[in-house]
Amino acid sequence: MPPADQVREALDRIVASEVFARSERARDLLRYIVCQDLSGHADRLKGFSIGIDVFGKDERFDPATDTVVRVQAGRLRDLLEHYYAGEGAGDALRIAIPRGSYVPEYHTMDTDPAAHGSMVDDPAAAAHIGETAGKPAASMRPARPLGMIAAGLVLAVLLSSAMFYRSLSPSSPALGESIQAGSTTPFAALEATGSVSQVMLPSVFIRIEEGNAEVERVAAALRRGLVAFDTVNFIARASGGQMDGPRRRTDFLFVVEQAGGEVHLELQNMASGKVLLARNLATEGSDQAELDDDIADLLTSVAPVSGVIYADLAESGAETVLIRCLALNEMFYRNQNAAAHRAAYECLEELAETEMKSPLVYAELASLHIQAIVNRYRYPAQPSAREALEYARVAVQMAPNSPYAHRSMGYVLSRTASPAESLRWTRKAYELNLFDLGMAAAYGYARIFAGDYDQGTPILQRAVAAASSHPTWWDYGLFLGHFMRGDLDAASNAVSALGSSSRAHYIAARLVTAHELGQTEEATRLLADLQNGRSLLAADPETFFRNGNYPEDLSARFVAALRSAGLMGAS
Incomplete structure (x- = not known):
């Protein structure tokens, strides 16, 4: 175990983070678990004791029938993964709650960002992936039309906007063998064909x-x-x-x-x-x-x-091979690195080779193929946009009404075709599933970053209003839409959710609204915070927004508003 003071410092950073700001139960549970462990009482970390000590249950509490501890522990694992995928990406010491146990584990990480891949949780930050690894983001790929790049960024976020972070069990034998033997599925003697894709x-x-x-x-x-x-x-x-x-x-x-x-x-x-x-x-x-x-x-x-x-399904170990592959795919998009990419790709690739007729397999392979090109992963050996497009076409042909297949096609086309064509497929994905608020948010954000503020803003507003919880990039995108439509009161409401974040573009959004609404004291404080942060945005707003692929009119207006609020940056 690492020194106790280091563990406590790591704990303090987590509970003070933006990710944990709205979850008092998760903060209390994490504090209890870690403090009990540091005090030498790890043996007390059982469902019954946690239910009584943390959640106020009485002696009649039965963790076998009352799931509060298991549910909250699962949410805590989700939040920890979300924290380490964003704010805590550079933390040298990480705290984990392994599946099937409430006793914490501590892992020392290499803090070099280039060693772990890029982990961001909002589209604007995605532009600076290369910068965090010590090289300009603009040098990572050829220049493309503005709308195409914006659509690609937003669709990448759509692919990564999930909150599934459960650890999977160790790798089983080759998937082809597992399917026939039934070792990774609760059903005996299944064959990996279209006849069982729904069963899986x-x-x-x-x-x-x-x-x-x-x-x-x-x-x-x-x-x-x-x-x-x-x-x-x-x-x-x-x-x-x-x-x-x-x-x-x-x-x-x-x-x-x-x-x-x-x-x-x-x-x-x-x-x-x-x-x-x-x-x-x-x-x-x-x-x-x-x-x-x-x-x-x-x-x-x-x-x-x-x-x-x-x-x-992950907690109970009841995943089928298809469910397991989808889970690996989800884990990659929440923590993007070469190893996670290859694990997901190989899993889905083996299912495709067995001719499993599931559009999910081919849709996700198409998106992973594009990720291999963009991030220059070594697997597959020679990825091509043509092969990614072929995977996407198979998915659409297999399921013409599949939102996932259309979403994947839109993502591939954002790298290979016109912005209008990419957005057309993305819009269709949104229309095919109006009940997926994450897809609605991503489509609204895409429209805003394509400069279509009148259409994109209401769609994103509906997602924000309907969701009981959501990522902060939804609120930031909503601010951009309201800001460009001249609705400062609505823009101010949107940025109110960004108050606990230290991200430069979030502080800039709050600064602009405070200044425009005449909140002088607040604007002065935010300006100082932005300047003291020594970010690229504070030093050179034009370059920041250009690297972030913001529409030209949005960039010009945002920069002018920041100048008016006192941020001079580079001359």
Whole structure:
């Protein structure tokens, strides 16, 4: 174990971070776990003790039936991974809570950014990947049209906007052998063909209380949402009653029923009975758009690879080979480095070689292929835009209504074709799944970075308003849209969520709104913070926005506003 003072310093940095700012429970749980370990009481780190000491449970608490400790520990792991993918990327000492245990582990990291690849959590920061590794970002790739690069950046963020960070179990034998032997899937003797691709995804059922109009209205919205997600297999069944047949660990059930004056939704693992999510919706008086947004918020946290369904499968060890490959792919986009890229690529590549007819396999291979070109990874040996485009075409041909396939095609075209063509595919991906708020946010951001503020801003506003939690780059993008539309009050509301961040472009956004609204004292403080940070933005705003691929009119207006607020930068 490293020295206790170093562990405490690492702990203090984490709990004071932006990632943990909105999660008091996660902060309390992490403090408790680490302090108990440092005090020599690691043996006390059990579900029962944590439930009593951290979450105020009484002596009747049963961690086998009350999942609060497991759920909060899972969220803590998510937040730690998110922290180390962004604010804590340079931390020399890292704290981890391994799956299946509450005893912390401590890892010493190489703090050279070039040794770990680039880890960013917002599109504007992506432009400075090369700079953090000691070379200008502009030198990493040939110059391309502004809109094309912006679309590529935003689509890359769309691919990485998930929150799935569970550690996977050690590598099993070659996937081709595993599929035939059934060693990585709960089903015996499966063959990797199109006939089983749906079986290899989590299945979701709905059971509703019949005869209640509000329950049926919620269930209808839930059905429309679930069918739009490529990452789950929605099975339509009779409205009520019991479901026949054995249940697998990859089967999940939404129960929808009346609860007082509200509609209660509960997501269960059908094999274990574990409740993954429970929520009440006050539907009386709400219109259809409001209800759809409530369901979109719920499903965005449930159905993607970053959601609670895949997290439950990882924790229980019930992943099929396809689920495992998708999880590896997700992990790469949250911590981009050559090793993570190769693990995801080889996993999906083996499935493609077995001719598994899943559009997810080919869509993600297409995107990973482009990542190999952009980041100059050594695997595959000779990546080409043509091969990436072929993967994307197969995905679209296999599933013409797949949001993932269209998203992937848009990403590939952002590197190989016109900005308009790339955005056309990205828009189609958004339209095919209006219940995925992450996809909506990325499309709105893409439109804003293409200079289309009137269309992009309302789409991003809907995502921000509907999501119960979201990354800060959504708020920053919303600020840009409102700022360019001249709505300073709305721009100020957007940047209010950025107050705990020390990122230069976030401080600049707050500075501009404070100055424009006549908040002199606040503007003076923010100007000093920006100048003391010694960032590229403070030294040379024009270069910062040019490297960030901002639209020309947005860059000019932003720079002028910063000059007016007192930031001179380079002359």
